[in-house]
Amino acid sequence: MTIKSQVNFSNLDQIARKLRKRLVKTSSSAKIPHLGSCLSCLDLLVYLYWEELSINPKDPANPDRDRFLLSKGHGAPVLFQVLAERGYYSINRLEDFGKPGSVFHEHPPKPGYIPGVEAATGSLGHGLPMALGMALAARILDKSYRCYAILGDGECNEGSIWEAAMLASGIKLSDLTVIIDFNKWQATGRSREIMTLDPLASKWESFGWHVQEINGHDFYQIKHALNNARDEKNKPSAIVANTIKGKGVSFMEDNNNWHYKTPNEQELNSAIKELEVSQ
Amino acid sequence: MRDAFAKEMTNLASKMNNLVLLSGDIGNRMFDEFKKTAPNQFVNCGIAEANMMSMASGLALSGMRPVVYTITPFTTTRCLEQIKVGAAYHEAPVVIIGTGSGLSYSELGPTHHSLEDMAILRSIPGLRVLAPADKNELIAQLREAVKFNGPTYIRIGKKGEPNLHTNLNNLGICQGNLLREGDQYLLLGVGPILSEAIEASKILEEQGISLGVASLGGIKPIDDNFLKSMLKKKFKAWISLEEHGIIGGLGTALLEWMSEISLDKRIRIKRIGVPDKFIHELGNQIYTRKKLGLDSTGIINTIKSL
Numbered sequence: 001m002t003i004k005s006q007v008n009f010s011n012l013d014q015i016a017r018k019l020r021k022r023l024v025k026t027s028s029s030a031k032i033p034h035l036g037s038c039l040s041c042l043d044l045l046v047y048l049y050w051e052e053l054s055i056n057p058k059d060p061a062n063p064d065r066d067r068f069l070l071s072k073g074h075g076a077p078v079l080f081q082v083l084a085e086r087g088y089y090s091i092n093r094l095e096d097f098g099k100p101g102s103v104f105h106e107h108p109p110k111p112g113y114i115p116g117v118e119a120a121t122g123s124l125g126h127g128l129p130m131a132l133g134m135a136l137a138a139r140i141l142d143k144s145y146r147c148y149a150i151l152g153d154g155e156c157n158e159g160s161i162w163e164a165a166m167l168a169s170g171i172k173l174s175d176l177t178v179i180i181d182f183n184k185w186q187a188t189g190r191s192r193e194i195m196t197l198d199p200l201a202s203k204w205e206s207f208g209w210h211v212q213e214i215n216g217h218d219f220y221q222i223k224h225a226l227n228n229a230r231d232e233k234n235k236p237s238a239i240v241a242n243t244i245k246g247k248g249v250s251f252m253e254d255n256n257n258w259h260y261k262t263p264n265e266q267e268l269n270s271a272i273k274e275l276e277v278s279q
Numbered sequence: 280m281r282d283a284f285a286k287e288m289t290n291l292a293s294k295m296n297n298l299v300l301l302s303g304d305i306g307n308r309m310f311d312e313f314k315k316t317a318p319n320q321f322v323n324c325g326i327a328e329a330n331m332m333s334m335a336s337g338l339a340l341s342g343m344r345p346v347v348y349t350i351t352p353f354t355t356t357r358c359l360e361q362i363k364v365g366a367a368y369h370e371a372p373v374v375i376i377g378t379g380s381g382l383s384y385s386e387l388g389p390t391h392h393s394l395e396d397m398a399i400l401r402s403i404p405g406l407r408v409l410a411p412a413d414k415n416e417l418i419a420q421l422r423e424a425v426k427f428n429g430p431t432y433i434r435i436g437k438k439g440e441p442n443l444h445t446n447l448n449n450l451g452i453c454q455g456n457l458l459r460e461g462d463q464y465l466l467l468g469v470g471p472i473l474s475e476a477i478e479a480s481k482i483l484e485e486q487g488i489s490l491g492v493a494s495l496g497g498i499k500p501i502d503d504n505f506l507k508s509m510l511k512k513k514f515k516a517w518i519s520l521e522e523h524g525i526i527g528g529l530g531t532a533l534l535e536w537m538s539e540i541s542l543d544k545r546i547r548i549k550r551i552g553v554p555d556k557f558i559h560e561l562g563n564q565i566y567t568r569k570k571l572g573l574d575s576t577g578i579i580n581t582i583k584s585l
Binding site for chain 2: 111120133171
């Protein structure tokens with residue numbers, strides 16, 4: 001792993017804008033939902049795949065690679081875009097997205113179908129415990145790879161998340177980093193109103209984790225937090241990333257209708273116009 | 280059986296640095312030797328089975344051979360979705376051990392009975408469902424399971440189960456074995472409850488009724504060749520025996536198997552298992568088997584009624 005001392009933030013911005021446009025277009029053409037959920041974690045994935053993870057897209061099964069699991073598996077559309085742009089496979093493969101018989105649908109499939117996908121997620125609460133197992137394997141087999149998982153805030157309703165949280169800190173699994181995509185919404189309402197989610201950062205802290213709270217759309221803050229997580233040698237790290245559901249398209253931002261809704265032609269045109277202007 | 284499991288795991292861990300034993304906070308002193316032999320390969324995962332099962336699949340996808348161990352209801356139905364998605368869908372080499380299966384913990388009540396685990400788990404694609412009759416069959420199956428590239432569930436008893444197998448050369452996964460010869464009726468069973476069938480066979484022999492007894496070792500995959508060879512012997516009827524609910528387990532699997540055989544070759548199958556109800560009046564395993572007609576007397580009565 002080479003840690004880059006200089007991060008090209010402008011390049012990350014360009015990639016993020018390009019992928020936002022592709023996401024919105026695909027959601028519209030293939031009628032793929034969870035657009036708001038994808039847009040909220042997109043910047044986190046871009047930073048991870050371009051700056052943080054020790055990976056080689058040409059050698060996706062290398063046993064020493066870092067592992068990333070999208071525990072909130074309904075964000076698969078953004079993961080698929082990121083993996084294509086990062087070079088795991090040709091962007092042309094995404095032309096089949098959502099078509100009958102395609103492997104590209106609403107959730108990541110089991111490994112082996114799409115290069116770079118580490119685990120089938122979609123049923124919430126599975127990804128983090130699996131990442132925990134992968135990190136424990138590194139410790140037992142004396143390997144130095146790190147494991148990362150992005151969780152939804154709604155996903156933190158699941159008991160298995162907190163089971164994993166207690167065990168990971170209990171066995172001091174410091175090579176495990178969790179990022180919570182805290183967009184303040186879940187499928188049918190405000191995440192902090194449906195269950196007592198707050199205080200989210202303190203919860204993770206009380207479960208024995210090293211915790212940081214950041215703006216999940218600010219690449220500088222993401223970099224800083226991930227560097228700190230890497231330096232932490234006694235505890236697993238949780239980064240509570242405050243994000244905006246639907247980030248990047250004004251009429252989608254913080255509007256939970258875009259959990260399920262897909263853009264019609266007019267909405268697509270408006271969204272693309274906004275994203276192009278913001279360049 | 281659980282002591283034999285612990286001993287064999289210690290033996291395997293001394294040879295496999297990628298074997299890892301995950302325990303759901305049970306087996307207090309049982310794994311002391313294992314921990315001494317391979318201290319980094321044992322994790323007490325606490326009373327948190329959902330996490331333990333997903334974690335096992337994560338370990339398995341990263342080159343490890345995890346063996347998950349706790350009491351049967353908690354390592355099966357408690358974390359069913361984690362078995363389906365994490366272990367089975369990923370084709371992850373996870374070995375799931377359910378200890379104290381069936382009515383082993385009879386007096387602990389229905390929370391600790393496992394009478395539906397085989398029925399449920401055999402419906403999951405790619406998951407092998409095993410129920411060894413004794414410790415020798417368990418050891419043979421465990422040795423195979425930790426080398427297999429896919430998930431395996433092994434349902435075991437508690438302690439003190441007698442050795443039932445006499446031919447130790449043919450033990451393993453999907454291996455039917457005759458435990459006792461007979462030519463009128465054939466009892467096909469899984470698990471330690473086969474000791475009741477052997478006892479029944481001895482008593483019936485004195486009364487001039489010949490009952491063969493076989494262990495199938497598990498219900499998925501089922502030993503097709505062995506069953507076909509038994510079919511040729513023209514028994515009057517087959518009897519299935521399992522310490523498991525009557526719905527969906529061995530008896531059902533045999534009925535399904537028989538339904539695929541051509542009509543003129545089919546023979547009657549009488550199922551013996553736990554009736555479709557929760558057990559409220561509790562006692563130890565011997566008491567409950569007797570009450571439900573699963574003991575040797577119950578088996579004899581069933582056969583005489585055919």
